[in-house]
Amino acid sequence: MNDPLQAVTRAPQWPYGAEARDPELDELVREIIGRIADKWTMLVIEALAEHGCLRFTQLTAKVGGVSQKMLTKTVRQMEADGLLVRTVYPQVPPKVEYRLTEMGMSLGEAFCGVWLWAERHRQSIEAARQAYQAQAAASGGSGNADAAAARLSGTLPVHSH
Incomplete structure (x- = not known):
């Protein structure tokens, strides 16, 4: 096994050289990394990818350990980013389902x-x-x-x- 603390001198190969960097794209990438670095976003993606369409209570159970407030915030931001679709059915009690785009x-x-x-x-x-x-x-x-x-x-x- 290699020494896990051995430093390397080669840099990763990025898709574009430094001279071709787009500041707006850099900012978008930072935002996306920040979003997926939030553990709830990736757990929601994982649950919906595995189970397809889920209701809020089902999603809460599949994600596990997330508060209702945090899950609501997470799915709203994911919806705003175009990562999932929230479908509300006009019935009593209201039925809401989530699925990935x-x-x-x-x-x-x-x-x-x-x-x-x-x-x-x-x-x-x-x-x-x-x-x-x-x-x-x-x-x-x-x-x-x-x-x-x-x-x-x-x-x-x-x-x-």
């Missing part, structure tokens, strides 16, 4: 890469976390964790004080 489904498919990456690198991630915690503890606790991480990465020399 093509765009929402494609975001879920794109995010599958993160799951695959995590699965592929699980042992390395766990080893890196253990090494980081051990070095932080040896350096006097969490207050020196950044210095410990820098020493582990080889960017800061080890000094005794």
Whole structure:
């Protein structure tokens, strides 16, 4: 297994060079990353991708651990972003169903890469976390964790004080 804390010197290959960057696209990407970094959005996408159309209570159960207020906020933002469709049926009591749009489904498919990456690198991630915690503890606790991480990465020399 490779050293999980070994630094690499090559940069990832982005689709466009620095000279072709579009500031508006950069901002949109930051917004989308912020949205999917919210765990509820990805869990809603996962639930709807797996189960298709769900009512609010079903969605709450499938997501698990989310408050009604947070789920409402999440699905409203996802609807505003075009990731899901909310259908209200005119009946008593009201019936509301949620389903992913093509765009929402494609975001879920794109995010599958993160799951695959995590699965592929699980042992390395766990080893890196253990090494980081051990070095932080040896350096006097969490207050020196950044210095410990820098020493582990080889960017800061080890000094005794």
